[in-house]
Amino acid sequence: MKITLLVTLLFSLFSLAPAGAQDKQPTPQQQRMTTCNQQATAQALKGDSRKTYMSDCLKNSSSKPAEKSLTPQQQKMRECNVQATEQSLKGDDRNKFMSGCLKKSV
Known part of the structure; x- marks a missing residue:
């Protein structure tokens, strides 16, 4: 009886562990690290x-990293x-436009 209970308990623990690991999404930092690592390897x-x-x-x-x-x-x-370049502004006109x-607020 004890062995059956122990086996059932162990089986349930092992079957639940992978399910929790699969649900976990990598953090943004982990994603960034993976991306940077792949780029460094490619280069x-x-x-x-x-x-x-x-x-x-x-x-x-x-x-971009570069x-x-x-x-x-x-x-x-x-x-x-x-x-200013698109408008072909030069000299004082360019200075006034840039100022x-x-x-202007962003």
Whole structure:
């Protein structure tokens, strides 16, 4: 009787353990780590270059690893600069446009 109860108990414990593990989703950090690791492997990076790449990749989660992430002010500056170039503004006109563009709220 005790053996049957023990076997049943052990069987139920082992059958429940994998079900809980399958339901768990990786955290955003774990997903980022996996993605960065796959990219580093695809580029065949080794040693210090891999460490540097992984560090940069994990820090810059919102942008591509090779790009430096920009502050909101730098992003606004980039957008205003593109608009001024599209309008072919030069000299004082460009300065006035950039000043007004950068003062606008995001």
